[in-house]
Structures are given as structure tokens and as C-alpha cells.
Amino acid sequence: MKIVSAIKRVPDDIQIRLRTRFDEAEFIFCHGMGEARHYLSSADVFITYGEDLDAEKLQAAKKLKWIMVLSAGMDRMPFEKINERGILVTNVRGIHAQPMAEYAISMLLQVSRKEKKLMEQEQKQEWNRKLVMNEISGKTMVLLGTGAIAQEVARLAKAFKMKTLGLSRSGRSKEYFDQVFPVSQVDLVLQTADFVVSVLPSTSETKHMLKAEHFTIMPSDCVFLNMGRGDLVSSEVILEAVQNRQISHAVLDVFEEEPLPEDHPFWSEEKVTVTPHISGISPEYVPRGFQLFEENLEVFLSGAGELRNIIDPKRGY
Amino acid sequence: MKIVSAIKRVPDDIQIRLRTRFDEAEFIFCHGMGEARHYLSSADVFITYGEDLDAEKLQAAKKLKWIMVLSAGMDRMPFEKINERGILVTNVRGIHAQPMAEYAISMLLQVSRKEKKLMEQEQKQEWNRKLVMNEISGKTMVLLGTGAIAQEVARLAKAFKMKTLGLSRSGRSKEYFDQVFPVSQVDLVLQTADFVVSVLPSTSETKHMLKAEHFTIMPSDCVFLNMGRGDLVSSEVILEAVQNRQISHAVLDVFEEEPLPEDHPFWSEEKVTVTPHISGISPEYVPRGFQLFEENLEVFLSGAGELRNIIDPKRGY
Numbered sequence: 048m049k050i051v052s053a054i055k056r057v058p059d060d061i062q063i064r065l066r067t068r069f070d071e072a073e074f075i076f077c078h079g080m081g082e083a084r085h086y087l088s089s090a091d092v093f094i095t096y097g098e099d100l101d102a103e104k105l106q107a108a109k110k111l112k113w114i115m116v117l118s119a120g121m122d123r124m125p126f127e128k129i130n131e132r133g134i135l136v137t138n139v140r141g142i143h144a145q146p147m148a149e150y151a152i153s154m155l156l157q158v159s160r161k162e163k164k165l166m167e168q169e170q171k172q173e174w175n176r177k178l179v180m181n182e183i184s185g186k187t188m189v190l191l192g193t194g195a196i197a198q199e200v201a202r203l204a205k206a207f208k209m210k211t212l213g214l215s216r217s218g219r220s221k222e223y224f225d226q227v228f229p230v231s232q233v234d235l236v237l238q239t240a241d242f243v244v245s246v247l248p249s250t251s252e253t254k255h256m257l258k259a260e261h262f263t264i265m266p267s268d269c270v271f272l273n274m275g276r277g278d279l280v281s282s283e284v285i286l287e288a289v290q291n292r293q294i295s296h297a298v299l300d301v302f303e304e305e306p307l308p309e310d311h312p313f314w315s316e317e318k319v320t321v322t323p324h325i326s327g328i329s330p331e332y333v334p335r336g337f338q339l340f341e342e343n344l345e346v347f348l349s350g351a352g353e354l355r356n357i358i359d360p361k362r363g364y
Numbered sequence: 365m366k367i368v369s370a371i372k373r374v375p376d377d378i379q380i381r382l383r384t385r386f387d388e389a390e391f392i393f394c395h396g397m398g399e400a401r402h403y404l405s406s407a408d409v410f411i412t413y414g415e416d417l418d419a420e421k422l423q424a425a426k427k428l429k430w431i432m433v434l435s436a437g438m439d440r441m442p443f444e445k446i447n448e449r450g451i452l453v454t455n456v457r458g459i460h461a462q463p464m465a466e467y468a469i470s471m472l473l474q475v476s477r478k479e480k481k482l483m484e485q486e487q488k489q490e491w492n493r494k495l496v497m498n499e500i501s502g503k504t505m506v507l508l509g510t511g512a513i514a515q516e517v518a519r520l521a522k523a524f525k526m527k528t529l530g531l532s533r534s535g536r537s538k539e540y541f542d543q544v545f546p547v548s549q550v551d552l553v554l555q556t557a558d559f560v561v562s563v564l565p566s567t568s569e570t571k572h573m574l575k576a577e578h579f580t581i582m583p584s585d586c587v588f589l590n591m592g593r594g595d596l597v598s599s600e601v602i603l604e605a606v607q608n609r610q611i612s613h614a615v616l617d618v619f620e621e622e623p624l625p626e627d628h629p630f631w632s633e634e635k636v637t638v639t640p641h642i643s644g645i646s647p648e649y650v651p652r653g654f655q656l657f658e659e660n661l662e663v664f665l666s667g668a669g670e671l672r673n674i675i676d677p678k679r680g681y
Contacts, residue, residue, distance in 0.1 A: 145499065145501050146499055149473065152473070153474070153477055156470035156473065157470070160466070160467075160470055162474060162479065165642075169637070169639070172626055174623035174640045175640060176640045176641065176642055176645065179647055180463075180642065180645065180646065181646075181647060182462065182466055182646055182647075183466065184462050185648075206519070207466075207520070305491075306491035309489055314486070314489040320486065321486050322482060322486070323485070323492060324493065325482075325495070325497065328493065329497065329498075330497075330498060330499075
């Protein structure tokens, strides 16, 4: 049993713990795919961020039985081939919940409480107490998506005494949501939003799901935050929405094109906050990912228990 | 019954609601003390932020029976004279809790998640995902003080799955605190802190309560936040603590001298974040303050029920 990891900089304590606990397996920790590709042909298990495993490399990995993806977005995975070969795929869905929820709350606080202006004042050594800092407490948050990440955001929003409304395919009620609506009722829900937060993945259903008319429905002091996928809504629609004051601000961590091109108008638009796809990044990420891998490996080797976060290769999530 | 308010810009809807509900009283809403002082001699009730009521003005207010202070800090109130005349004083203690708790969480998120650097990158249109953004989740917060404001901060901290330790005179346990210690155990508590948050008022006991040795006890990656009163610790002690890397950052909303002098080294010290005593400021502040006044006025006029937030003029809080 050969386990190849393409994850860079796996801390020593994690490597030692895995080798000690699973001494029947051979672990090869590589510094990225450039190194890992040389071991793929004999790998039974491959641990990857999922961005670098194309159809060609998959074909070379003839013995592969399980791909552990240390990511939740798997847009570039060759799922057709994976499906044909019946390779097991698991990911770390849910592990992003904590940092992403922190990201969402921190950015909504930053925008509402005018922290950019506050920092500008500090730089100018200006003692000015007149800045109007709005509270996020008691506001209404609309979440596009009601999965693990959305639920964690909703849980924190409830701590801030917010009203939490979810939007999902089924409209089925979920913990931490005051109410969940089916996608067909999007118009009804958006008009009550102080904050609209999207955590939707990229699928054929979510691509360009939000259109110009949705931003006309949102209240003019609404803040839109997208940390799902950039193709949920076109850049032009967002730009027009803030420039025409249909919403007050957009916080964007994901974009149609990443990295966001240097000359993109988002960078300089005051009412758009750009962050470089970092909502899910955390120093706790790799330790948590390997924790989940370790639990799954125990199940994979022993055959006892249930694997967590199995991906359906036909749906891609 | 004449009720004089020195609070600027009381919204019309609040003025109308009070006049309608209490039509036996005469309300005079003034734009600050400059205007209000002319009505003080005949005022039965005076609504003030408390900063502008000195012994002289109090002497002129011969009929005064109740001072409603729309603030929680009352350092400048002439309590000796108030005590002599047996004037009732109530304040809005607890009303600051929500914005101050939001302030604390937002600033700890900002420092931990490197939001200043993130904004600098955005200004430079730099797509850089290498910034290490630490989570606040799961960390240990030590709160100096366990009153209403500290409890609200602790409540939010618990939502972020933090460990919450309180420090108070009595060491009596309080809701939302995992443990509360008496002041005598301050050394023990500080050494476990990721965040130290002070909400202590200014009293003879709290003045310069934190000294240089306390900062040597805190872990070197600890963040210190003071939104209580500036005389808790001297500027020099804080500056030395960050410059000698005894702690990683200080977030200061209160200072020994306010406004913070233009040439004060805090302004330009990267490891100090200065905000201009704004943690308790909120657009919801005046509406909430008058809500509390309204409830107390009902009790004051009818004699039925209990007044909230009565101040002991001998202690000053």
C-alpha cells in the first residue's frame, strides 16, 4: 500500500504520526505535483489539492484506488475518467467552514464598521469620532447555500442576533437558519437582506445564477459577499450594481478569472473589496485536513466504519 | 414636571413618542449643554452624556431630582454634590455591551487575520495568497472585568469556540465565562491568554493596575485590547511591551490623555492599533438610550416597578 502526498510542507509531527500509526503503509510526502508525479504509477492512494491532477496524470496512476482531495472546490478534477475507473474520491468538505465563517463575519464587520476609513484616519493620526460605524448585530443575512459552510456562517450570525435566511435547491430547513427557501423564491428573500452571502459551488445550475435584476431587488444598503465561486455572477453585473448604488458594497473573494487581472476595475472601485481567494486559507488547514485523512485511512484499511466526505464523480461534489 | 435633554440630534420619532406617552410632562430637547443650561434652573429631570455637568451647573439646577446619564463612564460627574442633595442618578450601563462586543471581536479579527496587510495588498492591486491569517476560533480570551460588557464579549467569544477566562474583584462565576478568577490570581490567568481584553472602569483600584511585569507574563503572541479606561496601564508600559515583543499587538480605544496627542508614538507604532474611543459609539445608541429612559420614566412617574441602572454616588458606578 503506497500513499503519495503532493501537499507541500506537511509538518513533521503529522508525517511521523501517520507513519507510526499505519506502519503497514508506505508514505511518500512530496513537495508538490512536480515531485509527486514520479511516484504516481505505483500509488494506491494520492493526496492532492486537486488542481494539478489532469486526465494524463490520472492515466499514469494505474493502481490508484483513492484520491484524497485536500480542498472542497474540485472544478479541475477529471471526473469522467475517475468515474470510469471507479476510483474513490473524498475531500475535506466542511473543513473550510471555520475559517470561511470567520472570513465572512470579519469582512462584514469591516465593511459595516468602516474599518478602512478608520485605518486611514489612524495613518493620518486623525482623532475623529464622527465616523458612522453600523452594527452587524440584529441585521438580516441571506445565505445562498445551506451546506456545512453556510451553516457555520449562520451559526455565527445567530450569535450576533441576526435573522438568518437560507436559499437552497430543496428549501429544506437547516439548523441555525430561521428559515430556508427554495431557489424559486430568491426574489422574495433578497428584498429583505442586509447581507447576501454566497457559498455556492460552481455547477451548471449556479453558473450566472445571480443576474442584474437580483441586485435591483436587494436593498440599496445591502452588502453582497461572494466566497463561493466567481461564476455565480458576472463581473459587469456586480460593477453596475455598486456603481448604480443598487447595493452599497461588494466583498469578493472569488472571481470569474483568478488571479483577478491587474487592470480589472474591481481593484480600484471603492465599493468593492477584493481579497485573493483566501477565505478558506488557515494555518489550521493542513493539520485539520490530515486529521480527516487519518480517520478515513483507518476506515479504508480496516474496512470498518464509514468514510467521510465521499464525492459522487457524476455530480462533481 | 420639566424634563430637559442636552442630547444633540434626538430623532423626531423619539421626541414625538415621549411627548405622546407622557403628556403630563414638559420636554425640552436642547442641542447640547450650551442650550440646555438655560433651562436647568427649572428642570426636574436632566438627560445628559454626563461630561458637561459640573458642580456649578448642578448648583443652578435647584429643582433637579433625577439625572439620566446617557453614558456609562461618569468620571467627570460631581458626585459629592449629587450625594449631598440626594439626587437620583441612572445611566445606560449595559447599553454599550452590543457595540463594544462587536468592536472587540472586529478588532481581534482584524489583527489576527492581518486585515491591514490585506488592504495594503488590495491598494497595490497585488494578488498575494501567502499572508498567514490566524483564526480567532478556539483561542483563549482573558477578560479584565466580568460585568455586562465583558459578558457580552465573552458570549460572542464562546460562539467562536474560545475559552473565556474572567478576572474580577470577587472571582464569582458568571455566565459565558468558562472560569472567573479573583484579581489576586492575575498572573496565573495572563500566562494562558491569546487575547487580553479590558473593559474595566476607572476607579482607584483599577488605576495603573496593569504594570510592566504583567506584560512579561503574557505569551509573546498575545494581543492586548483596552476599551475600558486609559489609566488602567501607562502608555510607556504598553509601548515597551510591544517594542520588546512581550506581546504581539495592542489595540487601544482609550488613552491616558484623550484625544491622543498628535505626536504620541502610539500613532506610528505598527504594533499598536489606535481607535479614537469609539468602541461604544453606534447609530443605535441614542434610540437604545431613550428606550431605557422611557422605561425608567414610567417607573419614576408612576412609582411602580423598579428603576434600572441606579448609580451609587458614593462609588461613582
